[in-house]
Amino acid sequence: MPRMIFVNLPVADLPASKRFYAALGFENNPLFSDETAACMVWSEAIHVMLLTRDRWRTFTDRPIPPSTSSEVSLAISLDDRAAVDAMLAAAAANGGTADINPAQDLGFMYGRDLADPDGHVWGPVWMDQSALPDG
Numbered sequence: 001m002p003r004m005i006f007v008n009l010p011v012a013d014l015p016a017s018k019r020f021y022a023a024l025g026f027e028n029n030p031l032f033s034d035e036t037a038a039c040m041v042w043s044e045a046i047h048v049m050l051l052t053r054d055r056w057r058t059f060t061d062r063p064i065p066p067s068t069s070s071e072v073s074l075a076i077s078l079d080d081r082a083a084v085d086a087m088l089a090a091a092a093a094n095g096g097t098a099d100i101n102p103a104q105d106l107g108f109m110y111g112r113d114l115a116d117p118d119g120h121v122w123g124p125v126w127m128d129q130s131a132l133p134d135g
Contacts, residue, residue, distance in 0.1 A: 010056035023094040067119030075123040
């Protein structure tokens with residue numbers, strides 16, 4: 001089995017979260033989706049499992065943090081600066097919040113942060129590795 005990551009996220013409104021992630025470019029895998037969960041695929045190695053809060057509670061008794069907190073920030077690489085900006089625009093147009101932190105523009109690297117409808121933080125980033133500074 002190849003190494004993969006499955007990011008599990010509790011969500012308040014599963015259909016709205018599916019639409020949100022689809023608008024960002026994720027694709028739904030119906031084999032691992034039902035009325036309590038949706039598997040949203042970013043790549044062959046990266047999958048996001050959106051879980052209703054009731055389903056989430058079958059995995060842990062730990063409390064679900066409020067949408068105003070940040071338990072983790074998930075960085076995701078994109079092909080260019082325009083793709084970073086397009087993802088932020090899609091997030092804002094589909095129930096998310098764009099630019100929850102200041103944009104980072106170092107010339108060779110460009111990133112912005114967004115929050116999904118449940119407050120989960122994503123950081124789309126582009127980097128020109130050939131232009132990395134020495135050291």
